[in-house]
Amino acid sequence: MPEYDVSTDEPVLRLDRVGLSYGPKSDVLADVSLSLRPGSMTFLTGPSGAGKSTLLRLAYLALRPTAGRVSLFGVETNRLRRRDLAPLRRRIGVVFQEFRLLDHLSAYDNVALPLRIMGRPEASYRQDVADLLGWVGLGDRLDARPATLSGGEKQRVAIARAVVGKPDLLIADEPTGNVDEEMGERLYRLFRELNRRLKTTVLIATHDMALVRRAKNDVLRLAEGMVVRVPLDPRDGQP
Amino acid sequence: MSRAAPLLPREDAREAALFFVVCALCFLAVFSGLVARAAYAAADAWTSEVAGEITIRVRGPEADTQRAVDIIVNTSGIASAHALTRAESEELLKPWLGTAGIPAGLQLPRLIAAEGAAGAGDAVATALRQANINATVDNHETWSADAKRATDTIGLIALSAVALLGATGIAVIAFATHATMLARRDIVELLHLSGAKDDFIAGLFERRFLMLGVQAGALGALLAFGAAAFILFAVRQTDEQAWLLPQLSLSLADGLILGLSPLIAGAAAMFAANMTVKRSLSDMV
Numbered sequence: 001m002p003e004y005d006v007s008t009d010e011p012v013l014r015l016d017r018v019g020l021s022y023g024p025k026s027d028v029l030a031d032v033s034l035s036l037r038p039g040s041m042t043f044l045t046g047p048s049g050a051g052k053s054t055l056l057r058l059a060y061l062a063l064r065p066t067a068g069r070v071s072l073f074g075v076e077t078n079r080l081r082r083r084d085l086a087p088l089r090r091r092i093g094v095v096f097q098e099f100r101l102l103d104h105l106s107a108y109d110n111v112a113l114p115l116r117i118m119g120r121p122e123a124s125y126r127q128d129v130a131d132l133l134g135w136v137g138l139g140d141r142l143d144a145r146p147a148t149l150s151g152g153e154k155q156r157v158a159i160a161r162a163v164v165g166k167p168d169l170l171i172a173d174e175p176t177g178n179v180d181e182e183m184g185e186r187l188y189r190l191f192r193e194l195n196r197r198l199k200t201t202v203l204i205a206t207h208d209m210a211l212v213r214r215a216k217n218d219v220l221r222l223a224e225g226m227v228v229r230v231p232l233d234p235r236d237g238q239p
Numbered sequence: 240m241s242r243a244a245p246l247l248p249r250e251d252a253r254e255a256a257l258f259f260v261v262c263a264l265c266f267l268a269v270f271s272g273l274v275a276r277a278a279y280a281a282a283d284a285w286t287s288e289v290a291g292e293i294t295i296r297v298r299g300p301e302a303d304t305q306r307a308v309d310i311i312v313n314t315s316g317i318a319s320a321h322a323l324t325r326a327e328s329e330e331l332l333k334p335w336l337g338t339a340g341i342p343a344g345l346q347l348p349r350l351i352a353a354e355g356a357a358g359a360g361d362a363v364a365t366a367l368r369q370a371n372i373n374a375t376v377d378n379h380e381t382w383s384a385d386a387k388r389a390t391d392t393i394g395l396i397a398l399s400a401v402a403l404l405g406a407t408g409i410a411v412i413a414f415a416t417h418a419t420m421l422a423r424r425d426i427v428e429l430l431h432l433s434g435a436k437d438d439f440i441a442g443l444f445e446r447r448f449l450m451l452g453v454q455a456g457a458l459g460a461l462l463a464f465g466a467a468a469f470i471l472f473a474v475r476q477t478d479e480q481a482w483l484l485p486q487l488s489l490s491l492a493d494g495l496i497l498g499l500s501p502l503i504a505g506a507a508a509m510f511a512a513n514m515t516v517k518r519s520l521s522d523m524v
Contacts, residue, residue, distance in 0.1 A: 090434030104248040117435045
């Protein structure tokens, strides 16, 4: 199938005829190709079960494809050894669909997690983490445990954690799936600001077609194992 | 505001159970080691007690006893020799015949006690044979060899027990680490996907289990020392032949057993944690 390319520069993420199957006749993805240009913001849409989350898992290196190639920041990951994937993962921020906050850590410690993994001394990021939580509207909840946070607050902590390391690529899986429309819009504006201020490439998988229509960003649709571009121009039809 | 909280949650019931198991295994291992050490020390004491002592039993006529003493004293390598009096012989028989007294008419073996260099027993036996004196010479070598064989066997059993307990400890720790890993898989996976290297993640578990092993091992070792000391002390209080019992002392070897056990338990726990965590991580991309 022809590759859909939104970029003219070296892609941040490139999937080249990627397939994933768990055995004969059990293809989750087949022959998927796409690439994202640096600084772009793209929505990935599609029906439930189409494989959006699987595609994202391939992108943030939680899975290896059974066919095709996945390249990140110009590096073909298929050829890398396990231990060489960790530095690439540090350049990716992920907002998981189910948040994946650590229950025994405070909001502050959850957000600081990627920086601790990078080996940064706490003194160097203490204020940054507090400021970031303030930026997402949780400046007064630094010590709060996830169990005491609402769905929207958890989502914002997860987003803060994903962006605290200033990643080159931000991947979000249904980031507005657990919040109301107003909060969804607010979270989208956070992503948009990140994208504009830090030039972070953003890939968001979502069911929220109303948000997609309002946002007017690049839109990819995944259906039956294939990725197709959805035209944004009204003359081409709305996504 | 909290600062740099531990990335692994505080210990849970599984780790408390593991603490108990490691403590119990360490207790048994140290107890075995201390008892084996004490048995060795006792055997050493017994054999050094009789080293150089020669006992001669004269079977011939009464007059042969003094003649034998004269020959023995003049034998090369012998420092001293004297015929045991009846009172001395009765004292030797007390453990078997009791303190009620031995009938005056009962004939006792005529014994000569001699002290000399190692190997002097053979020279004494030759000299007595040449003088045509019917006597048996016992330099206690057979007894010493039996005692050494017995303590060697005890040592081997103790060593096997320690090895078996050590292997069991490692297996239990590996199993418990694996169970903890499964329970913490969400954390491990999140750290992994956030770019943490395997050594970073394994290090979290290694430190946790090192501390657990050292603390549980130290407690087990102290309890074992207390138990061994109490048992030996209690037995000594009730037995007249207490000198025969193993002695517990804080010698260098005992100190090593006590001091190294917690470290070995900690190292085993750390090693098991490292292996288990890395094996689990190798299943991830």
